[in-house]
Amino acid sequence: MSLSLSLSLSHSLHLFTPPPAAIPTRLHLPPPSLSLARRFPSLRASVLVSDNNGAPAPPSDPSSIEVDAVTEAELKENGFRSTRRTKLVCTVGPATCGFEQLEALAVGGMNVARLNMCHGTRDWHKTVIDRVRRLNHEKGFAVAIMMDTEGSEIHMGDLGGASSAKADDGEIWTFSVRAFDSPLPQRTINVNYEGFAEDVKVGDELLVDGGMVRFEVIQKIGPDVKCRCTDPGLLLPRANLTFWRNGSLVRERNAMLPTISSKDWLDIDFGIAEGVDFIAISFVKSAEVITHLKSYIAARSRDSDISVIAKIESIDSLKNLEEIIQAADGAMVARGDLGAQIPLEQVPSAQQRIVQLCRQLNKPVIVASQLLESMIEYPTPTRAEVADVSEAVRQRADALMLSGESAMGQYPEKALTVLRSVSLRIERWWREQKRYEAMLLPSVGSYFSEKISEEICSSAAKMANNLEVDALFVYTKTGYMASLLSRCRPDCPIFAFTTTPSVRRRLNLQWGLIPFRLSFSDDMESNLNRTFSLLKARNLIKSGDLVIAVSDMLQSIQVMNVP
Numbered sequence: 001m002s003l004s005l006s007l008s009l010s011h012s013l014h015l016f017t018p019p020p021a022a023i024p025t026r027l028h029l030p031p032p033s034l035s036l037a038r039r040f041p042s043l044r045a046s047v048l049v050s051d052n053n054g055a056p057a058p059p060s061d062p063s064s065i066e067v068d069a070v071t072e073a074e075l076k077e078n079g080f081r082s083t084r085r086t087k088l089v090c091t092v093g094p095a096t097c098g099f100e101q102l103e104a105l106a107v108g109g110m111n112v113a114r115l116n117m118c119h120g121t122r123d124w125h126k127t128v129i130d131r132v133r134r135l136n137h138e139k140g141f142a143v144a145i146m147m148d149t150e151g152s153e154i155h156m157g158d159l160g161g162a163s164s165a166k167a168d169d170g171e172i173w174t175f176s177v178r179a180f181d182s183p184l185p186q187r188t189i190n191v192n193y194e195g196f197a198e199d200v201k202v203g204d205e206l207l208v209d210g211g212m213v214r215f216e217v218i219q220k221i222g223p224d225v226k227c228r229c230t231d232p233g234l235l236l237p238r239a240n241l242t243f244w245r246n247g248s249l250v251r252e253r254n255a256m257l258p259t260i261s262s263k264d265w266l267d268i269d270f271g272i273a274e275g276v277d278f279i280a281i282s283f284v285k286s287a288e289v290i291t292h293l294k295s296y297i298a299a300r301s302r303d304s305d306i307s308v309i310a311k312i313e314s315i316d317s318l319k320n321l322e323e324i325i326q327a328a329d330g331a332m333v334a335r336g337d338l339g340a341q342i343p344l345e346q347v348p349s350a351q352q353r354i355v356q357l358c359r360q361l362n363k364p365v366i367v368a369s370q371l372l373e374s375m376i377e378y379p380t381p382t383r384a385e386v387a388d389v390s391e392a393v394r395q396r397a398d399a400l401m402l403s404g405e406s407a408m409g410q411y412p413e414k415a416l417t418v419l420r421s422v423s424l425r426i427e428r429w430w431r432e433q434k435r436y437e438a439m440l441l442p443s444v445g446s447y448f449s450e451k452i453s454e455e456i457c458s459s460a461a462k463m464a465n466n467l468e469v470d471a472l473f474v475y476t477k478t479g480y481m482a483s484l485l486s487r488c489r490p491d492c493p494i495f496a497f498t499t500t501p502s503v504r505r506r507l508n509l510q511w512g513l514i515p516f517r518l519s520f521s522d523d524m525e526s527n528l529n530r531t532f533s534l535l536k537a538r539n540l541i542k543s544g545d546l547v548i549a550v551s552d553m554l555q556s557i558q559v560m561n562v563p
């Protein structure tokens with residue numbers, strides 16, 4: 001089916017390749033990102049800024065301002081009112097782990113690189129981290145790194161080294177906890193969970209990857225479970241397994257497995273040692289595990305600030321949603337596994353609920369999995385996929401994520417271009433329609449000073465919309481004020497000035513923020529004047545632009561024209 005869809009869609013390919021400037025594209029999609037590098041040779045040629053991932057902040061040069069090379073190009077290309085607000089996360093895998101491939105993704109707008117610890121060795125991940133660092137350092141990007149834990153849910157083994165296996169209708173496969181030599185016997189799958197044969201019953205339905213392939217359990221022989229394939233498809237290494245009985249998920253045992261396994265703790269130590277920016281925790285069930293991990297990180301790495309992202313992908317995480325998001329620094333709607341745990345038709349409303357709650361609680365949220373699944377194999381997305389991406393952008397999610405599309409697909413850069421183009425188009429349409437959604441944003445701070453900051457930010461955002469200002473400026477040491485502005489989803493972009501490279505990288509996950517590194521003082525007057533002259537010198541703003549500025553040093557709102 002996807003073949004015929006892709007063929008019938010192939011004429012839309014031109015939407016994503018740059019037409020000559022004089023010929024308008026139907027949807028006015030922007031040209032693909034690599035052309036940015038062509039138009040702004042400095043992107044590839046020179047060292048624009050220096051960014052010290054992981055290491056202590058460099059002695060700041062008071063005369064400089066640092067901005068992500070791609071952001072700078074986008075600002076110049078589209079004028080800053082139309083820069084992209086939705087952030088993009090790419091899972092790095094065999095298709096994208098080379099330095100040049102990573103650079104192409106960074107040029108294409110990747111804000112965060114995700115490493116899935118389910119796959120690859122720690123050495124492999126270390127190599128990727130080093131390459132991203134080098135890219136940031138040498139080429140002026142500020143790509144943040146997110147480590148995603150494996151979790152201890154039930155999954156298949158690694159297929160004895162094969163990259164995939166095809167299961168056909170009616171075939172009998174053996175699922176077993178036995179250790180086999182590779183290559184595995186034909187039609188045999190390893191299962192990581194000791195209690196597997198004990199727990200399943202004849203007649204149970206076994207879902208691989210949430211239903212991409214289905215089996216029916218027909219016989220149990222000691223540690224081996226014989227299953228008949230009822231929905232054929234491709235089995236991928238380490239795919240998740242769930243089993244269903246009488247139409248509902250069997251999850252008693254899963255509930256007993258730890259959220260963070262012993263292997264996950266070693267991966268987390270590795271992540272802390274490498275100074276990753278985010279750690280995403282798979283299959284979170286309760287807020288306690290988040291609090292526990294956060295205190296572990298705090299004790300382990302006194303001066304590094306790693307954000308903990310709660311992945312919402314289980315029934316328990318939906319039950320305890322509010323307290324989990326409260327405890328975490330952000331959340332991910334992990335639709336892959338979520339769709340294997342709740343009926344598929346409930347996933348869209350769960351997504352909307354999670355996205356809204358995150359915004360109310362002032363936590364960044366990522367919408368993940370299968371956004372452009374067909375692009376693993378085909379160079380154009382289906383219309384349904386474009387509609388799905390649009391919906392996530394329209395919901396004002398902070399970030400969209402590519403999984404297999406960028407990790408092992410054939411068109412990682414094209415998939416990223418589609419996310420970029422659709423985000424830009426939907427964001428603009430939203431602004432043109434002036435559809436400010438009236439979302440109630442409850443107070444989130446516990447201290448009076450935090451409540452003042454919230455009031456300042458919501459007033460500043462409202463003024464920015466009403467006065468149609470060109471940009472909001474926020475001077476923030478911790479990033480908190482910037483997140484409060486982002487939460488209001490104002491019409492204009494938010495220039496967030498921060499003193500530390502790690503804060504700047506973490507702001508890269510939040511909607512509408514354009515993070516700059518700048519050393520600033522407590523004197524707002526001089527901060528503003530310096531910022532204006534630095535930005536003007538780089539043609540990022542011009543005299544007459546209308547700006548509203550707030551800061552976490554001075555509780556005030558300033559409105560001014562750039563001199």
Ligand SMILES: Nc1ncnc2c1ncn2[C@@H]1O[C@H](COP(=O)(O)OP(=O)(O)OP(=O)(O)O)[C@@H](O)[C@H]1O
Binds near residue numbers: 118405407
């Ligand atoms: N580091 C890697 N090495 C090899 N293959 C990878 C790597 N990362 C991802 N992949 C491939 O890309 C596919 C999609 O990636 P993704 O991160 O969504 O993983 P997943 O296994 O589906 O699990 P989950 O996202 O729930 O942790 C994987 O199934 C795997 O085949």
Ligand SMILES: CC(=O)C(=O)O
Binds near residue numbers: 336368369
């Ligand atoms: C991203 C992820 O873990 C999922 O969708 O299941």
Ligand SMILES: [K+]
Binds near residue numbers: 117148151282
């Ligand atoms: K994972």
Ligand SMILES: [Mg+2]
Binds near residue numbers: 282313334336
């Ligand atoms: Mg998952």
